[in-house]
Amino acid sequence: MELDLESAQRAVAPVLCHNDLHEHNFLVEHAGTELLVTGVIDVENAVAADPLLDLARTLCLSVRKDRTVRDALLEGYGDLGPAAEERLRVYSVCQLLELWCWFASAGRPADILDGVAAELSRLATRDPARAGV
Numbered sequence: 325m326e327l328d329l330e331s332a333q334r335a336v337a338p339v340l341c342h343n344d345l346h347e348h349n350f351l352v353e354h355a356g357t358e359l360l361v362t363g364v365i366d367v368e369n370a371v372a373a374d375p376l377l378d379l380a381r382t383l384c385l386s387v388r389k390d391r392t393v394r395d396a397l398l399e400g401y402g403d404l405g406p407a408a409e410e411r412l413r414v415y416s417v418c419q420l421l422e423l424w425c426w427f428a429s430a431g432r433p434a435d436i437l438d439g440v441a442a443e444l445s446r447l448a449t450r451d452p453a454r455a456g457v
Contacts, residue, residue, distance in 0.1 A: 424444070
């Protein structure tokens with residue numbers, strides 16, 4: 325796998341990143357027919373970083389298998405800044421490696437580990453339609 329690490333260095337200024345932003349870390353209440361976000365929890369891993377670090381983790385943890393949700397999240401996020409595709413790819417590789425290690429240390433079944441490894445392989449193809457990023 326070849327990564328363009330120079331692209332990751334062209335990131336925008338660091339911002340506060342949650343670093344574990346997925347649907348299980350939002351507190352919500354029903355407000356009529358809508359949901360209202362009332363809080364965000366699990367902030368002990370927060371860091372100052374490229375905002376795409378949070379986006380890559382969310383894509384890897386929450387929406388990696390749902391292209392419709394992925395596309396909506398990216399559209400709602402807005403302008404991703406310079407070299408966004410490669411930055412997301414670099415961060416996604418890091419997130420998936422971390423996820424694989426966490427699953428392995430937790431004794432998760434081989435099929436889960438194989439699924440994460442397959443996603444890493446798809447990222448190596450540089451084919452955004454197959455890579456999930």
